[in-house]
Amino acid sequence: MPPRVLDRDAALALLHEDHGGGDAGLTLAFVDAVQRETRGDPASYFESHWLAFAMETSRLEGRIVDLSAFRDG
Structure with missing residues (x-):
């Protein structure tokens, strides 16, 4: 399956609505770890x-x- 391209700004706008914006930080950290193949x-x-x-x-x-x-x- 080819990688999906996400609109980062739209995703962040949605994430900031819930949990006081904490979801955005978690999501960005996860995406960063996956992109860097962090072990x-x-x-x-x-x-x-x-x-x-x-x-x-x-x-x-x-x-x-x-x-x-x-x-x-």
Whole structure:
């Protein structure tokens, strides 16, 4: 499948509407990592999974989750 070309300005305008613009930063960091073929390390993989689990806990329980406390159990 050939790569898709996205209108960056239109995408950023949409992303700034939700989550106070935080989605835009995450999306741009992801696109940058893919374009540069950035390789992570095991520590960063674990950190990203802890973050995802904490976000899901926050969503399900409707509360702010302290990541350090979440990791410590």
